[in-house]
Amino acid sequence: MSLCTIPKAGYFYRICKHVHHFKNFYSFCAFRIEDFIERSNTYDCNYQELQHRMQNYATSGHLIEALESLNSMSLTLGKPTVYDYNCLMHCSLKSCNVSLEALYEVYHVMKRFGFAPNASTFNTLLNGMLSHGYLKVGYSITEEMYRNGFVPSFTFMSKLLKKTLKVGSLADSVSIFEFMLRLNYIPTESSLNLLISKLSKVGKIKEAYLVYSNMLVKGSFYAAYLHNPILWALCKSGQTYTALALMKKKGAVCDVCSYTALIYGFGREGLWEDLVRCLDEMHSYGCKPNTITYTIVIKSLCDNEKTKEALDFLAKMEREGCEPDLITYNVILRALCLKDSVEDIFGLIELIDQKGLSPNPYTYAALVGGLLKREEIRVAYKILIDAISKGCADVAVYNIYFHCLCRVYGSREALRLLENKIKQGFMPRNATYNTIFRKLRRKERCRK
Structure with a gap:
């Protein structure tokens, strides 16, 4: 199943034709390059000297003069060769004022004059585009390289994916990921983790889900941190059962963060029985709930006005050696304030003090909010x-x-x-x- 639309052939050509800054220059280069290659040679130099001259011109950024030298090689039988074209492009890419669109036109002219590009041609263009930051064009060339019967290296594809992720181009990153799968390349774990995290963060949960599922289909199993962002995104968007199905997939590994995501989702959706069942399964799996897990359970109870049960859970987590933090106490404190349970409020404040925790602004806001509801204005003011x-x-x-x-x-x-x-x-x-x-x-x- 495709995650997004792959760019079609001629993608880079359309880029050059539609960027206003490049349009006139592109047309000029197309005319000049063919003109220099087709016209009669006026130089009387040997092949090696012309090679040297071409390389110097290209390295200095004088593309037209380099092409004149290339054309002059035609006096020697069987020259120029595809390797000469490759050399011209390689040397031009070393120049500070290299023209991306002009070089690509050299490639097209080379094909029109019967010089079939080889792997070196494509690799030269690919490395040049990557080093100059033309990632979209680089990806377009990998597709064209593949259509011409050559396979871009795993190293290059990994670098391209990594750089695309770094600049935040998610659509292109997904396209590159798909292409890598077509080549039977498995992206590095760090790139996969970054891709899934970024997709999950911007709400592209379906795409993130498919990326991870494709990895499982390939028989690649990873630590739970790879799929946890997807689980959290699903649970935050009301798709907890889908998250549960993902956790049950063969090869999926679970940790405390995975179960905590499910508990959050079930609590958010008011599915208390599923929440308790998930807690039990977590224990049976040998995965001990942490402070965040219990705080989420307590908040779920408080949100459903089950303050007494929340206090019971607070006692339970302490019995199990899981120490509550200030966030845990603040959640219960807010619920107690809403219920106008003044005695419990001050009892909890005393407990916070005994634990050596310093109240934060949220603690004070929750406490004073409860006092104001009781019209204890002056007490609230003093606090x-x-x-x-x-x-x-x-x-x-x-x-x-x-x-x-x-x-x-x-x-x-x-x-x-x-x-x-x-x-x-x-x-x-x-x-x-x-x-x-x-x-x-x-x-x-x-x-x-």
Whole structure:
């Protein structure tokens, strides 16, 4: 199954013909090159001297003069040869002002005059295009080389794939990958990993899936890190069962990250029974859940308003020797704040302190948010002052702080303090202004 459309023959020719900067120069080169090759020779030099002259001209970037020398070789029987053309192109590529379109026209003229290109011809062009960064053209030449009965080397194809991935041309990377499979070349593991990761990151999950499946069909088995980006992309897009099917494929290797992706997907889709079954399978496989795995389970429970079960899981992960981190506690803290469970909130804050963890802005935002719902404005305000004094405040925390200021001291005082903060380098958001202006509008309406 094709992952994308392969460029057709004449791809480079169309590039040159449609790039405005090259159009006139290309036509001029086409006329001059044929003119020099067809016209009568005026030089009276031996073949070796003409070879030397041609090489010097080509290396210096004087292509037309190099072609004149090449044409002069026709006085010697059986000359010039395909090797002379190859030499001209090779020397021209050493020049700093080499003309890509002119060289390619030399190649076409060479064929029109009956000089069949050989492997060296194509390799010279390929290496030149690669070294000068003409990756699309380089790929087009590999296709033409193959149609002429020659096979580009694995080394060249690997370099081409690697460079294409580096510049971020994913469509071309997939085309090169497909072509390598047609040549029975298996890309390096690092290139495969980069290709799959990039495809997964931009949402081309189907293409990434097919790349990995093709490798399994070829009988190539890799570590789990190769397919984990696909699993995560599938699970984040609501295709957890497809991810599960991929994990069950023959040759697919699983690790804690693979199972965690599935657990995330099942939790996100509300498939609690499948989530528990996946956890059990993970244990039976000998793959121990880590902090990220348990945090995802706890978040899934909290999102479904199962706070008590989330607290039970927190205790379970501690019993199993898996230490919760601040993110784990913040997830539960937010859920407790939404449920207005003040006793549990302060109990959890105390536990965080006992663990030696330092609350971050998210912790303070979750805690203060719960207090505000209970109308504990002044308590929330004091906690925010403490957070700011410790330098533990982001824009979200400051927005809550300005909200509290409006409630405690009034909107004008909040606006004055905001102006002072801006002078100190604070960058407010729309929500910051909206919080204060909303209070100002309400006060104006009350006066009327």
